Amino acid sequence: MTRRLSPFLIAMMVIGFVFLYAPIASVVVYSFNSSRLVTVWAGFSFEWYGALFRNEAIGRAAFISFEVALIAATGALILGTLVAYALARYRRFAGRTLFAAMATAPLVMPEIITGLSLLLLFVALEQATGWPEGRGIVTIAIAHITLGVAFVAVIVEARLSSFNRALEEAALDLGAGPARVFFVITLPLIAPALAAGWLLAFTLSFDDLVIASFTAGPASTTLPMVIFSSVRLGVSPQINALATLILIAVAVLVGGANRLVRVR
Amino acid sequence: MNARRFGVVALPYAWLLLFFLVPFLIVLKISLAHEAVSIPPYTPLFDHGRLVVTGANYLFLLSDALYWRAYLGAIRYAAIATAVTLLLGYPLAYGIARAPARWRGVLLMLVILPFWTSFLIRVYAWIGLLKENGIVNHALLSLGLIDAPLRLINNDFSVILGLVYAYLPFMVLPLYAQLEKLDPALSDAAADLGARPARAFWQVTLPLSLPGIVAGVLLVFIPAVGEFVIPDLLGGPNTLMIGKILWDEFFTNRDWPVAASLAIAMLLLLALPMGLMRRFLRGVA
Numbered sequence: 001m002t003r004r005l006s007p008f009l010i011a012m013m014v015i016g017f018v019f020l021y022a023p024i025a026s027v028v029v030y031s032f033n034s035s036r037l038v039t040v041w042a043g044f045s046f047e048w049y050g051a052l053f054r055n056e057a058i059g060r061a062a063f064i065s066f067e068v069a070l071i072a073a074t075g076a077l078i079l080g081t082l083v084a085y086a087l088a089r090y091r092r093f094a095g096r097t098l099f100a101a102m103a104t105a106p107l108v109m110p111e112i113i114t115g116l117s118l119l120l121l122f123v124a125l126e127q128a129t130g131w132p133e134g135r136g137i138v139t140i141a142i143a144h145i146t147l148g149v150a151f152v153a154v155i156v157e158a159r160l161s162s163f164n165r166a167l168e169e170a171a172l173d174l175g176a177g178p179a180r181v182f183f184v185i186t187l188p189l190i191a192p193a194l195a196a197g198w199l200l201a202f203t204l205s206f207d208d209l210v211i212a213s214f215t216a217g218p219a220s221t222t223l224p225m226v227i228f229s230s231v232r233l234g235v236s237p238q239i240n241a242l243a244t245l246i247l248i249a250v251a252v253l254v255g256g257a258n259r260l261v262r263v264r
Numbered sequence: 265m266n267a268r269r270f271g272v273v274a275l276p277y278a279w280l281l282l283f284f285l286v287p288f289l290i291v292l293k294i295s296l297a298h299e300a301v302s303i304p305p306y307t308p309l310f311d312h313g314r315l316v317v318t319g320a321n322y323l324f325l326l327s328d329a330l331y332w333r334a335y336l337g338a339i340r341y342a343a344i345a346t347a348v349t350l351l352l353g354y355p356l357a358y359g360i361a362r363a364p365a366r367w368r369g370v371l372l373m374l375v376i377l378p379f380w381t382s383f384l385i386r387v388y389a390w391i392g393l394l395k396e397n398g399i400v401n402h403a404l405l406s407l408g409l410i411d412a413p414l415r416l417i418n419n420d421f422s423v424i425l426g427l428v429y430a431y432l433p434f435m436v437l438p439l440y441a442q443l444e445k446l447d448p449a450l451s452d453a454a455a456d457l458g459a460r461p462a463r464a465f466w467q468v469t470l471p472l473s474l475p476g477i478v479a480g481v482l483l484v485f486i487p488a489v490g491e492f493v494i495p496d497l498l499g500g501p502n503t504l505m506i507g508k509i510l511w512d513e514f515f516t517n518r519d520w521p522v523a524a525s526l527a528i529a530m531l532l533l534l535a536l537p538m539g540l541m542r543r544f545l546r547g548v549a
Contacts, residue, residue, distance in 0.1 A: 012359060016353075016355070020378050027385065030392065093273060108487075112527075113291075117291045120290045
Protein backbone atom coordinates (compact mmCIF):
# COMPACT_ATOMS: atom_id res chain seq x y z
CA MET A 1 0.00 0.00 0.00
CA THR A 2 1.42 3.36 -0.96
CA ARG A 3 0.75 6.32 1.24
CA ARG A 4 0.75 9.88 0.08
CA LEU A 5 2.29 12.57 2.23
CA SER A 6 -0.30 15.08 3.35
CA PRO A 7 0.00 18.59 1.85
CA PHE A 8 0.73 19.89 5.35
CA LEU A 9 3.73 17.61 5.75
CA ILE A 10 5.04 18.49 2.29
CA ALA A 11 4.68 22.20 3.06
CA MET A 12 6.50 21.81 6.39
CA MET A 13 9.30 19.88 4.71
CA VAL A 14 9.72 22.58 2.07
CA ILE A 15 9.80 25.24 4.79
CA GLY A 16 12.27 23.18 6.81
CA PHE A 17 14.70 22.66 3.96
CA VAL A 18 14.47 26.25 2.73
CA PHE A 19 15.18 27.37 6.30
CA LEU A 20 18.21 25.05 6.49
CA TYR A 21 19.71 26.00 3.14
CA ALA A 22 18.72 29.62 2.38
CA PRO A 23 21.35 31.18 4.70
CA ILE A 24 24.06 28.91 3.30
CA ALA A 25 22.99 29.72 -0.27
CA SER A 26 23.10 33.47 0.45
CA VAL A 27 26.71 33.18 1.63
CA VAL A 28 27.72 31.27 -1.50
CA VAL A 29 25.94 33.66 -3.89
CA TYR A 30 27.38 36.80 -2.32
CA SER A 31 30.90 35.40 -2.28
CA PHE A 32 30.87 35.98 -6.07
CA ASN A 33 29.59 39.54 -5.77
CA SER A 34 32.02 42.16 -7.00
CA SER A 35 30.67 44.82 -4.63
CA ARG A 36 32.07 45.22 -1.15
CA LEU A 37 28.53 45.94 0.04
CA VAL A 38 27.15 42.58 0.91
CA THR A 39 23.56 43.20 -0.16
CA VAL A 40 23.98 45.02 -3.47
CA TRP A 41 24.60 42.76 -6.43
CA ALA A 42 27.18 44.41 -8.68
CA GLY A 43 28.19 41.59 -10.97
CA PHE A 44 30.00 38.26 -10.91
CA SER A 45 33.59 38.24 -9.70
CA PHE A 46 36.28 36.03 -8.21
CA GLU A 47 37.81 39.10 -6.57
CA TRP A 48 37.27 37.93 -2.96
CA TYR A 49 38.75 34.52 -3.65
CA GLY A 50 41.91 36.25 -4.88
CA ALA A 51 41.98 38.44 -1.79
CA LEU A 52 41.44 35.37 0.37
CA PHE A 53 44.43 33.54 -1.11
CA ARG A 54 46.62 36.59 -0.54
CA ASN A 55 45.48 36.85 3.09
CA GLU A 56 48.44 35.52 5.06
CA ALA A 57 46.70 35.51 8.46
CA ILE A 58 43.95 33.24 7.14
CA GLY A 59 46.44 30.99 5.36
CA ARG A 60 48.52 30.55 8.51
CA ALA A 61 45.43 29.90 10.63
CA ALA A 62 44.09 27.35 8.13
CA PHE A 63 47.41 25.51 8.27
CA ILE A 64 47.35 25.43 12.08
CA SER A 65 43.75 24.22 12.11
CA PHE A 66 44.65 21.43 9.70
CA GLU A 67 47.58 20.35 11.81
CA VAL A 68 45.52 20.36 15.02
CA ALA A 69 42.60 18.53 13.39
CA LEU A 70 44.88 15.81 11.96
CA ILE A 71 46.50 15.16 15.35
CA ALA A 72 43.18 15.41 17.21
CA ALA A 73 41.26 13.09 14.86
CA THR A 74 44.00 10.46 14.88
CA GLY A 75 44.46 10.59 18.66
CA ALA A 76 40.70 10.49 19.23
CA LEU A 77 40.41 7.53 16.85
CA ILE A 78 42.98 5.47 18.75
CA LEU A 79 41.74 6.31 22.26
CA GLY A 80 38.06 6.22 21.24
CA THR A 81 38.44 2.76 19.69
CA LEU A 82 40.09 1.48 22.87
CA VAL A 83 37.26 2.96 24.93
CA ALA A 84 34.63 1.41 22.66
CA TYR A 85 36.36 -1.97 22.71
CA ALA A 86 36.60 -1.94 26.51
CA LEU A 87 32.94 -0.95 26.93
CA ALA A 88 31.62 -3.39 24.33
CA ARG A 89 33.73 -6.44 25.22
CA TYR A 90 34.58 -6.19 28.93
CA ARG A 91 31.30 -6.33 30.80
CA ARG A 92 32.91 -5.77 34.16
CA PHE A 93 36.20 -4.36 35.37
CA ALA A 94 37.24 -2.18 38.27
CA GLY A 95 36.03 1.39 37.73
CA ARG A 96 33.91 0.62 34.66
CA THR A 97 31.07 2.93 35.72
CA LEU A 98 33.39 5.92 36.11
CA PHE A 99 35.10 5.00 32.84
CA ALA A 100 31.81 4.90 30.93
CA ALA A 101 30.67 8.17 32.51
CA MET A 102 33.89 10.01 31.64
CA ALA A 103 33.87 8.63 28.11
CA THR A 104 30.38 9.86 27.24
CA ALA A 105 30.11 13.03 29.34
CA PRO A 106 31.94 15.29 26.82
CA LEU A 107 29.09 14.56 24.35
CA VAL A 108 26.69 16.60 26.43
CA MET A 109 29.11 19.00 28.14
CA PRO A 110 28.82 22.65 27.06
CA GLU A 111 32.01 23.52 25.15
CA ILE A 112 32.63 26.57 27.29
CA ILE A 113 33.00 24.41 30.42
CA THR A 114 35.28 21.91 28.67
CA GLY A 115 37.43 24.76 27.38
CA LEU A 116 37.68 26.60 30.69
CA SER A 117 38.42 23.45 32.71
CA LEU A 118 41.16 22.28 30.33
CA LEU A 119 42.81 25.67 30.32
CA LEU A 120 42.82 25.73 34.12
CA LEU A 121 44.36 22.24 34.07
CA PHE A 122 47.12 23.31 31.68
CA VAL A 123 47.92 26.35 33.80
CA ALA A 124 48.02 24.27 36.99
CA LEU A 125 50.12 21.57 35.32
CA GLU A 126 52.60 24.09 34.00
CA GLN A 127 52.89 25.63 37.45
CA ALA A 128 53.44 22.26 39.09
CA THR A 129 55.60 20.44 36.55
CA GLY A 130 56.78 22.94 33.94
CA TRP A 131 54.77 21.14 31.24
CA PRO A 132 53.15 22.26 28.96
CA GLU A 133 55.38 25.26 28.36
CA GLY A 134 52.77 27.85 27.48
CA ARG A 135 49.93 26.94 25.20
CA GLY A 136 49.77 26.15 21.52
CA ILE A 137 49.05 23.44 19.00
CA VAL A 138 49.73 20.66 21.52
CA THR A 139 47.30 21.94 24.13
CA ILE A 140 44.54 22.57 21.55
CA ALA A 141 45.08 19.07 20.16
CA ILE A 142 44.87 17.50 23.64
CA ALA A 143 41.61 19.35 24.28
CA HIS A 144 40.19 18.27 20.91
CA ILE A 145 41.26 14.64 21.42
CA THR A 146 39.37 14.60 24.72
CA LEU A 147 36.27 15.93 22.93
CA GLY A 148 36.64 13.58 19.95
CA VAL A 149 37.15 10.42 22.04
CA ALA A 150 33.53 10.55 23.18
CA PHE A 151 32.17 10.78 19.62
CA VAL A 152 34.47 8.07 18.23
CA ALA A 153 33.63 5.79 21.18
CA VAL A 154 29.86 6.08 20.66
CA ILE A 155 30.09 5.40 16.90
CA VAL A 156 32.55 2.50 17.20
CA GLU A 157 30.78 0.92 20.18
CA ALA A 158 27.51 0.84 18.25
CA ARG A 159 29.27 -1.00 15.43
CA LEU A 160 31.11 -3.38 17.78
CA SER A 161 27.88 -4.42 19.49
CA SER A 162 25.98 -4.87 16.23
CA PHE A 163 28.02 -7.42 14.29
CA ASN A 164 28.00 -11.14 14.83
CA ARG A 165 30.57 -12.12 17.45
CA ALA A 166 30.57 -15.69 16.16
CA LEU A 167 33.06 -14.48 13.55
CA GLU A 168 35.55 -13.53 16.26
CA GLU A 169 34.88 -16.74 18.19
CA ALA A 170 35.36 -18.87 15.08
CA ALA A 171 38.76 -17.28 14.47
CA LEU A 172 39.73 -17.91 18.11
CA ASP A 173 38.62 -21.55 17.78
CA LEU A 174 40.74 -21.90 14.67
CA GLY A 175 43.77 -20.94 16.72
CA ALA A 176 44.26 -17.23 15.98
CA GLY A 177 45.59 -15.17 18.91
CA PRO A 178 43.44 -12.32 20.28
CA ALA A 179 45.61 -9.65 18.65
CA ARG A 180 45.42 -11.43 15.30
CA VAL A 181 41.63 -11.76 15.63
CA PHE A 182 41.38 -8.04 16.31
CA PHE A 183 43.44 -7.03 13.29
CA VAL A 184 42.17 -9.64 10.81
CA ILE A 185 38.49 -9.94 11.80
CA THR A 186 37.34 -7.10 14.06
CA LEU A 187 39.18 -4.20 12.48
CA PRO A 188 37.90 -4.74 8.91
CA LEU A 189 34.35 -5.14 10.24
CA ILE A 190 34.42 -1.86 12.17
CA ALA A 191 36.36 0.04 9.48
CA PRO A 192 33.36 2.12 8.27
CA ALA A 193 32.70 3.22 11.87
CA LEU A 194 36.40 4.09 12.28
CA ALA A 195 36.30 6.19 9.10
CA ALA A 196 33.12 7.96 10.24
CA GLY A 197 34.56 8.55 13.72
CA TRP A 198 37.83 9.95 12.39
CA LEU A 199 35.98 12.25 10.01
CA LEU A 200 33.65 13.48 12.75
CA ALA A 201 36.57 14.11 15.15
CA PHE A 202 38.41 15.97 12.37
CA THR A 203 35.39 18.15 11.60
CA LEU A 204 34.69 18.90 15.27
CA SER A 205 38.29 19.98 15.75
CA PHE A 206 38.53 21.99 12.53
CA ASP A 207 35.28 23.79 13.37
CA ASP A 208 35.79 24.44 17.08
CA LEU A 209 36.01 28.03 18.27
CA VAL A 210 35.21 27.95 21.98
CA ILE A 211 37.57 25.22 23.25
CA ALA A 212 40.39 26.44 21.00
CA SER A 213 40.00 30.03 22.26
CA PHE A 214 40.63 28.83 25.80
CA THR A 215 43.48 26.44 25.05
CA ALA A 216 45.34 28.31 22.26
CA GLY A 217 48.48 30.35 22.77
CA PRO A 218 49.39 33.65 21.11
CA ALA A 219 51.14 31.93 18.17
CA SER A 220 48.49 29.30 17.50
CA THR A 221 45.41 31.14 16.27
CA THR A 222 43.11 28.65 14.53
CA LEU A 223 40.91 29.34 11.50
CA PRO A 224 37.63 29.64 13.47
CA MET A 225 39.36 32.13 15.80
CA VAL A 226 40.35 34.29 12.80
CA ILE A 227 36.87 34.01 11.29
CA PHE A 228 35.29 34.92 14.63
CA SER A 229 37.34 38.04 15.19
CA SER A 230 36.70 39.13 11.61
CA VAL A 231 32.95 38.42 11.82
CA ARG A 232 32.66 40.37 15.06
CA LEU A 233 33.66 43.45 13.06
CA GLY A 234 30.94 42.81 10.49
CA VAL A 235 30.16 40.89 7.32
CA SER A 236 33.10 40.54 4.96
CA PRO A 237 33.10 39.25 1.37
CA GLN A 238 36.37 37.40 2.03
CA ILE A 239 34.69 35.38 4.77
CA ASN A 240 31.89 34.58 2.31
CA ALA A 241 34.51 33.21 -0.10
CA LEU A 242 36.17 31.21 2.68
CA ALA A 243 32.79 29.86 3.80
CA THR A 244 32.04 28.74 0.25
CA LEU A 245 35.34 26.87 0.02
CA ILE A 246 34.68 25.15 3.36
CA LEU A 247 31.18 24.18 2.20
CA ILE A 248 32.53 22.67 -1.02
CA ALA A 249 35.19 20.74 0.90
CA VAL A 250 32.60 19.38 3.34
CA ALA A 251 30.16 18.39 0.59
CA VAL A 252 32.92 16.52 -1.29
CA LEU A 253 34.24 14.88 1.88
CA VAL A 254 30.87 13.80 3.30
CA GLY A 255 29.61 12.71 -0.13
CA GLY A 256 32.78 10.68 -0.66
CA ALA A 257 32.59 9.12 2.80
CA ASN A 258 28.95 8.22 2.23
CA ARG A 259 29.82 6.47 -1.03
CA LEU A 260 32.75 4.68 0.65
CA VAL A 261 30.50 3.32 3.40
CA ARG A 262 27.83 2.29 0.90
CA VAL A 263 30.31 0.41 -1.31
CA ARG A 264 31.35 -1.62 1.68
CA MET B 265 41.86 -7.98 35.45
CA ASN B 266 44.27 -9.76 33.13
CA ALA B 267 47.20 -8.14 31.37
CA ARG B 268 45.46 -7.73 28.01
CA ARG B 269 42.45 -6.01 29.49
CA PHE B 270 44.75 -3.74 31.44
CA GLY B 271 46.57 -2.91 28.21
CA VAL B 272 43.32 -1.88 26.49
CA VAL B 273 41.80 0.07 29.38
CA ALA B 274 44.78 1.74 31.08
CA LEU B 275 45.70 4.33 28.44
CA PRO B 276 42.22 5.76 27.76
CA TYR B 277 41.40 5.57 31.46
CA ALA B 278 44.48 7.58 32.39
CA TRP B 279 43.76 10.07 29.61
CA LEU B 280 40.17 10.65 30.71
CA LEU B 281 41.14 10.99 34.37
CA LEU B 282 43.83 13.55 33.59
CA PHE B 283 42.04 15.54 30.89
CA PHE B 284 38.42 15.20 31.92
CA LEU B 285 37.99 14.51 35.63
CA VAL B 286 40.96 16.38 37.11
CA PRO B 287 40.10 19.61 35.20
CA PHE B 288 36.69 19.66 36.93
CA LEU B 289 38.25 19.31 40.32
CA ILE B 290 40.52 22.23 39.43
CA VAL B 291 37.53 24.34 38.34
CA LEU B 292 35.86 23.52 41.65
CA LYS B 293 39.04 24.43 43.52
CA ILE B 294 39.50 27.76 41.74
CA SER B 295 35.84 28.66 42.25
CA LEU B 296 36.66 28.53 45.97
CA ALA B 297 39.75 30.76 45.66
CA HIS B 298 40.16 34.52 45.80
CA GLU B 299 41.08 36.58 42.78
CA ALA B 300 44.73 37.65 43.03
CA VAL B 301 47.18 39.83 41.16
CA SER B 302 49.54 36.99 40.29
CA ILE B 303 50.19 34.34 37.67
CA PRO B 304 47.88 32.46 37.65
CA PRO B 305 45.41 35.07 38.95
CA TYR B 306 43.95 33.25 41.93
CA THR B 307 45.05 32.38 45.47
CA PRO B 308 46.47 28.90 46.15
CA LEU B 309 44.39 26.25 47.90
CA PHE B 310 47.07 25.70 50.51
CA ASP B 311 48.90 28.68 51.94
CA HIS B 312 51.80 27.64 54.17
CA GLY B 313 50.12 24.28 54.72
CA ARG B 314 46.78 25.88 55.65
CA LEU B 315 43.66 25.13 53.61
CA VAL B 316 42.24 28.42 52.25
CA VAL B 317 38.76 28.31 50.71
CA THR B 318 36.10 30.97 50.32
CA GLY B 319 32.48 31.04 49.25
CA ALA B 320 32.88 34.68 48.27
CA ASN B 321 32.56 34.04 44.52
CA TYR B 322 29.27 32.22 44.95
CA LEU B 323 27.95 34.90 47.28
CA PHE B 324 28.99 37.46 44.68
CA LEU B 325 27.05 35.58 41.97
CA LEU B 326 24.00 35.43 44.22
CA SER B 327 24.16 39.10 45.17
CA ASP B 328 24.53 40.56 41.69
CA ALA B 329 21.32 40.64 39.62
CA LEU B 330 23.36 40.45 36.40
CA TYR B 331 24.23 36.81 37.04
CA TRP B 332 20.70 35.87 37.99
CA ARG B 333 19.39 37.45 34.82
CA ALA B 334 22.04 35.67 32.73
CA TYR B 335 21.23 32.36 34.40
CA LEU B 336 17.48 32.71 33.89
CA GLY B 337 18.02 34.26 30.46
CA ALA B 338 19.91 31.20 29.28
CA ILE B 339 17.11 28.93 30.48
CA ARG B 340 14.49 31.12 28.81
CA TYR B 341 16.24 31.39 25.43
CA ALA B 342 17.09 27.69 25.42
CA ALA B 343 13.54 26.67 26.40
CA ILE B 344 11.86 28.83 23.73
CA ALA B 345 14.34 27.73 21.08
CA THR B 346 13.83 24.07 22.03
CA ALA B 347 10.05 24.42 21.74
CA VAL B 348 10.30 26.11 18.31
CA THR B 349 12.81 23.51 17.14
CA LEU B 350 10.41 20.74 18.17
CA LEU B 351 7.47 22.37 16.35
CA LEU B 352 9.55 22.79 13.20
CA GLY B 353 11.53 19.56 13.46
CA TYR B 354 8.68 17.15 14.21
CA PRO B 355 6.79 17.57 10.91
CA LEU B 356 10.11 17.56 9.06
CA ALA B 357 11.18 14.27 10.69
CA TYR B 358 7.70 12.79 10.24
CA GLY B 359 7.62 13.76 6.57
CA ILE B 360 11.04 12.17 5.96
CA ALA B 361 10.03 9.00 7.81
CA ARG B 362 6.87 8.71 5.69
CA ALA B 363 8.52 9.66 2.39
CA PRO B 364 9.06 6.95 -0.26
CA ALA B 365 11.97 4.73 0.84
CA ARG B 366 14.24 5.78 -2.04
CA TRP B 367 13.97 9.43 -0.97
CA ARG B 368 14.61 8.94 2.73
CA GLY B 369 18.37 8.57 2.52
CA VAL B 370 18.76 11.74 0.46
CA LEU B 371 16.40 13.78 2.63
CA LEU B 372 18.13 12.63 5.81
CA MET B 373 21.50 13.48 4.27
CA LEU B 374 20.20 16.98 3.52
CA VAL B 375 19.35 17.42 7.21
CA ILE B 376 22.75 16.14 8.36
CA LEU B 377 24.89 18.05 5.86
CA PRO B 378 24.55 21.49 7.52
CA PHE B 379 25.65 19.88 10.79
CA TRP B 380 28.97 18.98 9.15
CA THR B 381 29.57 22.49 7.85
CA SER B 382 31.07 25.13 10.06
CA PHE B 383 28.84 26.15 12.96
CA LEU B 384 30.42 29.59 12.99
CA ILE B 385 29.71 30.17 9.30
CA ARG B 386 26.11 29.07 9.64
CA VAL B 387 25.59 31.61 12.43
CA TYR B 388 27.49 34.23 10.44
CA ALA B 389 25.21 33.71 7.42
CA TRP B 390 22.31 35.14 9.41
CA ILE B 391 24.13 38.43 9.99
CA GLY B 392 24.15 39.09 6.25
CA LEU B 393 20.48 38.15 6.02
CA LEU B 394 19.14 40.00 9.05
CA LYS B 395 21.15 43.20 9.47
CA GLU B 396 19.55 46.57 8.83
CA ASN B 397 20.81 46.81 5.23
CA GLY B 398 20.82 43.04 4.88
CA ILE B 399 19.24 40.72 2.36
CA VAL B 400 15.85 40.23 4.08
CA ASN B 401 15.24 43.95 4.61
CA HIS B 402 16.45 44.66 1.09
CA ALA B 403 14.00 42.15 -0.37
CA LEU B 404 11.05 43.36 1.73
CA LEU B 405 11.76 47.00 0.85
CA SER B 406 12.05 46.37 -2.88
CA LEU B 407 8.83 44.34 -2.82
CA GLY B 408 7.17 47.34 -1.15
CA LEU B 409 6.03 45.27 1.82
CA ILE B 410 7.67 47.63 4.31
CA ASP B 411 8.62 51.30 4.18
CA ALA B 412 11.50 51.28 6.62
CA PRO B 413 13.98 48.50 7.44
CA LEU B 414 12.86 46.16 10.21
CA ARG B 415 15.03 45.64 13.25
CA LEU B 416 15.77 41.94 12.87
CA ILE B 417 19.13 41.49 14.52
CA ASN B 418 20.76 41.99 17.94
CA ASN B 419 17.54 41.21 19.76
CA ASP B 420 15.68 38.23 21.25
CA PHE B 421 14.28 37.28 17.87
CA SER B 422 17.66 36.82 16.20
CA VAL B 423 19.11 34.89 19.16
CA ILE B 424 16.23 32.41 19.15
CA LEU B 425 16.31 32.15 15.37
CA GLY B 426 20.03 31.41 15.52
CA LEU B 427 19.58 28.74 18.20
CA VAL B 428 16.74 27.08 16.28
CA TYR B 429 18.75 27.13 13.06
CA ALA B 430 21.95 25.79 14.59
CA TYR B 431 20.33 22.95 16.55
CA LEU B 432 17.49 21.86 14.22
CA PRO B 433 19.41 18.78 12.94
CA PHE B 434 19.88 17.65 16.58
CA MET B 435 16.09 17.56 16.91
CA VAL B 436 15.28 15.98 13.57
CA LEU B 437 17.70 13.04 13.80
CA PRO B 438 16.43 11.36 17.01
CA LEU B 439 12.81 12.11 16.01
CA TYR B 440 13.37 10.50 12.63
CA ALA B 441 15.06 7.47 14.20
CA GLN B 442 12.00 6.96 16.41
CA LEU B 443 9.32 7.72 13.79
CA GLU B 444 10.94 5.53 11.17
CA LYS B 445 10.55 2.52 13.48
CA LEU B 446 6.78 3.07 13.79
CA ASP B 447 4.71 0.81 11.61
CA PRO B 448 2.41 2.94 9.41
CA ALA B 449 -0.12 0.14 9.85
CA LEU B 450 -0.74 1.52 13.35
CA SER B 451 -2.13 4.75 11.87
CA ASP B 452 -4.17 2.69 9.40
CA ALA B 453 -5.57 0.60 12.21
CA ALA B 454 -6.57 3.74 14.11
CA ALA B 455 -8.23 5.08 10.95
CA ASP B 456 -10.06 1.78 10.37
CA LEU B 457 -11.36 1.96 13.91
CA GLY B 458 -12.84 5.34 13.09
CA ALA B 459 -10.24 7.79 14.42
CA ARG B 460 -9.76 10.94 12.39
CA PRO B 461 -6.13 11.63 11.33
CA ALA B 462 -5.67 14.25 14.05
CA ARG B 463 -6.94 11.90 16.75
CA ALA B 464 -4.82 9.02 15.42
CA PHE B 465 -1.80 11.30 15.58
CA TRP B 466 -2.43 12.49 19.15
CA GLN B 467 -3.36 9.08 20.54
CA VAL B 468 -1.06 6.76 18.58
CA THR B 469 1.85 8.40 16.77
CA LEU B 470 2.75 11.10 19.29
CA PRO B 471 2.90 8.86 22.40
CA LEU B 472 4.94 6.27 20.52
CA SER B 473 7.45 8.90 19.38
CA LEU B 474 7.97 10.21 22.92
CA PRO B 475 11.50 8.73 23.35
CA GLY B 476 12.58 10.59 20.20
CA ILE B 477 11.04 13.82 21.52
CA VAL B 478 12.86 13.46 24.85
CA ALA B 479 16.19 12.81 23.13
CA GLY B 480 15.73 15.71 20.70
CA VAL B 481 14.67 18.15 23.43
CA LEU B 482 17.71 17.28 25.57
CA LEU B 483 20.11 17.38 22.61
CA VAL B 484 18.94 20.91 21.78
CA PHE B 485 18.37 22.31 25.27
CA ILE B 486 21.70 21.33 26.83
CA PRO B 487 24.09 22.92 24.31
CA ALA B 488 21.72 25.90 23.85
CA VAL B 489 21.97 26.77 27.56
CA GLY B 490 25.77 26.93 27.35
CA GLU B 491 25.84 28.69 23.99
CA PHE B 492 28.31 31.54 23.54
CA VAL B 493 28.72 32.19 19.80
CA ILE B 494 25.04 32.80 19.02
CA PRO B 495 24.31 35.39 21.76
CA ASP B 496 27.63 37.07 20.98
CA LEU B 497 27.13 37.40 17.22
CA LEU B 498 23.35 37.66 16.91
CA GLY B 499 22.42 39.06 20.34
CA GLY B 500 22.36 42.63 21.53
CA PRO B 501 23.50 44.38 24.69
CA ASN B 502 20.41 43.06 26.48
CA THR B 503 21.04 39.45 25.55
CA LEU B 504 22.18 37.91 28.80
CA MET B 505 23.17 34.27 28.67
CA ILE B 506 25.37 32.50 31.18
CA GLY B 507 27.84 31.22 28.55
CA LYS B 508 28.49 34.73 27.26
CA ILE B 509 28.88 36.16 30.77
CA LEU B 510 31.36 33.38 31.62
CA TRP B 511 33.38 34.21 28.49
CA ASP B 512 33.44 37.93 29.37
CA GLU B 513 34.45 37.25 32.99
CA PHE B 514 37.32 35.12 31.77
CA PHE B 515 38.61 36.95 28.71
CA THR B 516 37.60 40.56 29.44
CA ASN B 517 37.57 40.90 33.25
CA ARG B 518 40.21 38.17 33.73
CA ASP B 519 38.43 37.13 36.91
CA TRP B 520 39.20 33.41 36.87
CA PRO B 521 37.56 32.52 40.22
CA VAL B 522 34.23 34.10 39.20
CA ALA B 523 34.42 32.40 35.77
CA ALA B 524 35.06 29.08 37.53
CA SER B 525 32.12 29.53 39.89
CA LEU B 526 29.90 30.41 36.89
CA ALA B 527 30.98 27.14 35.28
CA ILE B 528 29.99 25.25 38.44
CA ALA B 529 26.66 27.11 38.53
CA MET B 530 26.03 26.16 34.89
CA LEU B 531 26.85 22.53 35.64
CA LEU B 532 24.35 22.51 38.52
CA LEU B 533 21.73 23.87 36.13
CA LEU B 534 22.50 21.18 33.56
CA ALA B 535 23.06 18.28 35.96
CA LEU B 536 19.49 17.01 35.70
CA PRO B 537 19.12 17.16 31.89
CA MET B 538 22.66 15.77 31.43
CA GLY B 539 21.90 12.88 33.78
CA LEU B 540 18.72 12.15 31.83
CA MET B 541 20.65 12.30 28.57
CA ARG B 542 23.29 9.86 29.79
CA ARG B 543 20.66 7.43 30.96
CA PHE B 544 19.00 7.79 27.58
CA LEU B 545 22.24 7.21 25.66
CA ARG B 546 22.84 4.08 27.69
CA GLY B 547 19.33 2.91 26.84
CA VAL B 548 20.04 3.37 23.14
CA ALA B 549 23.34 1.51 23.36
